[in-house]
Amino acid sequence: MKFLKWTIIVLASILIFWLVLAFFISGECKYEKSISINAPVEKVWQNTNTLKAMDEWSPWNDLDPNMNKTWTGTTGQAGEKVCWKSTKKEAGEGCQEVKKIDAANKKIETAIVFLTPYKSEANAYVSVTPEGNGSKATWGFTSTIPYPFTVMKLFMNMEGSIGKDYQEGLTRLKNLSEKQ
Numbered sequence: 001m002k003f004l005k006w007t008i009i010v011l012a013s014i015l016i017f018w019l020v021l022a023f024f025i026s027g028e029c030k031y032e033k034s035i036s037i038n039a040p041v042e043k044v045w046q047n048t049n050t051l052k053a054m055d056e057w058s059p060w061n062d063l064d065p066n067m068n069k070t071w072t073g074t075t076g077q078a079g080e081k082v083c084w085k086s087t088k089k090e091a092g093e094g095c096q097e098v099k100k101i102d103a104a105n106k107k108i109e110t111a112i113v114f115l116t117p118y119k120s121e122a123n124a125y126v127s128v129t130p131e132g133n134g135s136k137a138t139w140g141f142t143s144t145i146p147y148p149f150t151v152m153k154l155f156m157n158m159e160g161s162i163g164k165d166y167q168e169g170l171t172r173l174k175n176l177s178e179k180q
Contacts (some may be wrong), residue, residue: 018148018151019148021151022147022148022149022150022151023147023148025150025151025153025154026150026153027144027145027146027147027149027150027153028142028143028144029141029142029143029144029145029153029156029158030140030141030142030143031140031141031158031162031166032138032139032140032141033138033139033140033163033166033167033170034136034137034138034139034170035136035137035167035170035171035173035174036131036132036134036135036136036174037134037135037136037137037173037174037177037178038133038134038178039134039135039177039178040134040135041106041128041129041130041135043135043177044128044135044137044173044177045103045106045128047173047176047177048106048108048126048128048137048173049076049101049103049106049108050075050076050080050098050108051071051075051080051081051082051096051098051110052071052075052080052082054108054126055069055082056172056176057169057172057173057176058169058172059165059166059168059169059172060091060165063086063088063090063091064086064087064088064090064091066086067084067085067086067088067091068084068085068086069082069083069084070082070083070084073097073098076101077098077101078098078099078100078101079097079098080097080098081095081096081097081098082095082096083095083096089116089117090117092114092115092116092117093114093115093116094112094113094114094115094116095112095113095115096110096111096112096113096124097110097111098110099111099123105127106127106128106129107125107126107127107128108125108126108127109123109124109125110123110124110125111123111124112124112141120143121143122141122142122143123141123142123143124139124140124141125138125139125140125141126138126139135177137170137173137174139166139169139170139173
């Protein structure tokens with residue numbers, strides 16, 4: 001009986017510590033990566049300003065080249081949407097929808113909903129800016145981790161988990177833009 005009492009006290013203490021710690025950790029997440037491209041802004045923008053254009057250099061197509069994709073909405077306008085479903089766990093299932101296209105500032109903003117392998121949401125963006133005689137493309141996302149799971153931020157390594165994919169995608173965008 002004494003063992004059970006101490007076990008409950010220890011578990012309750014851990015839970016209370018977790019909840020208090022989580023209260024002080026922001027749930028906001030942001031990750032972005034950039035690449036310099038030896039091509040005019042307009043050329044790079046043409047490869048980033050629609051979901052169909054971004055699909056040409058997406059590294060996640062490699063996870064399942066046969067995944068089922070459904071396209072809706074008007075290409076290049078808010079509301080353009082792609083939903084994907086794969087039998088491979090790594091590719092999962094979800095949808096991405098264009099929320100805003102700012103052609104003057106060369107930025108596209110999208111909302112992503114992942115249904116599997118776990119449910120989550122994020123807001124993604126790609127922007128293209130002049131850099132020297134070429135361009136700089138920046139690809140990123142923002143998301144929110146709900147309380148009390150914010151403690152998981154202490155153990156997250158965004159560069160290690162998605163940095164390679166972002167670098168691969170940006171390298172493909174660079175190669176595509178420079179060869180056109």
